[in-house]
Amino acid sequence: MLATTPPSSHSDRLVLLVEDEPGISSVLDAYIRRDGLRCATAADGLEGLRLFRTMRPDLVLLDIHLPGMDGLDLLKEIRSEGQTPVIIVTALADDVDKLLGLQLGADDYVVKPFNPAEVVARIRAVLRRTSAQPEQAPIRVGSIEIDEQGHVAMVHLDEGRAVPLPLTLTEFRLLACLAAQPRRCFSRSFLIEHCLPESEALERVIDSHISKLRRKLQIAGQGDLIEAVRGIGYRLWRES
Template identity: 40%
Template sequence: MAETHVLFVEDDDVIREATTLALERDGFKVTAVPEGLAGLAAFRERHPDLALLDVMVPGLDGVSLCRRIRDESMVPVIMLSARADAIDVVLGLEAGADDYVTKPFDGAVLTARIRAVLRRFSQASTAAADQAEAGVMSFGDVELDPDAMEVRRGGEPVALTPTEMRLLLEFSAAPGSVLSRDRLLERVWDYGWGGDTRVVDVHVQRLRAKIGQDRIETVRGFGYKLRG
């Protein structure tokens, strides 16, 4: 089996070298660069399986780099932030990141988060296959074809990231039912432990922007539900 290739963009020499060694010990192939423009060039040249981006890097900051990557690819992206600041977290997620990890971090925790992101990307097609027998599902002007992994709104194709697709598949498996943030973290983000529910909230916002603001209803104090 080919090694999973991680692009790691981090300007702190000590963190970059130590994290690279830790990831390589865990079986990853790592391309590590110290700034954003070099990161973008490496991404285009090396085609990594996952991008690990520090928020504050010179040349092209991590959030801007995430946007550039997302313009070209659906590859999973994890942001690294030196603080659990809401602005850093939300900006990274709104740029299209799938998850984030706060520094300082434990190497085992980082590896677990990377594997969780990769695992749910590989499971997106499995989740779709589980619903394929139902055929094309309609929710207002939104059509979801799990077999083809396609979404259309008003007949026009809608481009979803794999995380957004898994989120929509989770909602569509129980339309009209309220799904808690904790359940979505467990089912969509594969968290077997408590996670930051801001990840859920921002991805729901991104999904709403694509399929319609009124399609996913907030049930205050409980979670979200998909309206038919």
């Protein structure tokens, strides 16, 4: 079930509320709208993911225990697609879920039972904090430019043109990680932890992703920029 408010004269910020308890959802929706924010609601995780992808909200208020898709799994999906602020909602006894949610990238949490006015205040605080963050400068390594916020990697050609690299999400994460510290050797386990955090991939899976990434860089005229360091992992740019 979807409910949205019309645009407000106070704000056009959209909050996606993913909550399966109708009473809690109704109360929070009313308080959020009363504060001048727009609100869309979903009663299960799968609907929440669909609305997230179609509506691109400014913040997600996410219950942990949901039908269809668990809240933590939904959080992983949200984090795999960007840095939309997320506030998780959990029961008092769910300290493990609460901590895990923060490790996965949640910006804040609230514990049931809660004061709806406090929840709205948390929403406003997170929106202010995330809006105030300065834009992150693109990473430049040679002819390659990586915009992590825009999630695009470009190759600048000699004639002044720039062409995008057709990378998968994992390939983009790997390139951004390696390019952030050129010539540093990253272990396979480090790359799995930081570039495939939602996966239980074995270390050899990284080799496959790196192989495909290297091939795409070669096709783009960037040579063999990624070097395999025997027994350790990978680094960007060969040492001469």
